[in-house]
Amino acid sequence: MSDLVSRLSLQPVDSGDFEDMLALRVDAMRPSLERVGRFDLARSRERLSAGFVVPFMHHIVIDGEQRVGFVTLKPEGADALRLDHLYLRTGFQGRGIGEWVMRWAKAQARNERRDITLTALVKSDANRFYLQHGFVLEGGEGVDLHYRWHVAAEATC
Template sequence: MEDLWSRLSFQPVVDGDFEAMLALRIDAMRPSLERVGRFDLARSRERLMQGFVPPYMQHILLDGERIGFVTLKPEDHDALRLDHLYLRSGFHGQGIGAWVLQWAVGQARVRGLDVRLTALKLSDANRFYLRHGFVCEGEEGVDVHYRWRARESVS
């Protein structure tokens, strides 16, 4: 995995990246959204547009190729919000998401902040976040809310 991680990097997102990122989000989310009966192209566009804040977004690159993206932005006074952690089909289960989470948790730890995120019910992401130290804080509709607590983490 260390070899893979050495091939990963981030690239800042710019305004003109929206359409390519939307296509990637649809590719990543479609199976989970279909499982809960919520897939809709227009809604996918709207959801990404609402959370499209380039200063807090990074493309995830493998050997210089864009394979995903992530958003990590301030939320309240005590946390960062991890949004839009998406990887293109075929790149799951390789440790790339773990690399991104390590980066996000590192950013939060340096600031003494927690990390909050929301995952879709019936998504494989739920097991992933639990495995990486996030705790379920509740459910709402088709969403599951998680939190990683800086005060409870071990360096």
């Protein structure tokens, strides 16, 4: 696993990457969306389009060329960054890549002295991942759960 992590990097996204990123998002999200009866390709396209903010998006890449996921970390108000997307292709979950991305995101948040907020689907395996990485459940609505990682709380640990 550590060998794989040493081969990871983040690369910028450009507007021409949308279709490939949509396919990746569908691949990563489909099982969770189907569990809650919410998979819809048109809705997936709409959701990604609404959050497609190129300056805050990064491809997750192995060996400088194999795109295995993407992440979006963007400002949200004065005190937080929003982890809007963190998706990995099927077969790349559970290999330490998400943890590597989370370390990067937390380093960005610490540098800016901001918390990190995110939303995850009920019944998604991502919920366990976020709880293991220090996120606190703040509430939910419908099929969405809202989490926050407090940069100040980590500083007191």
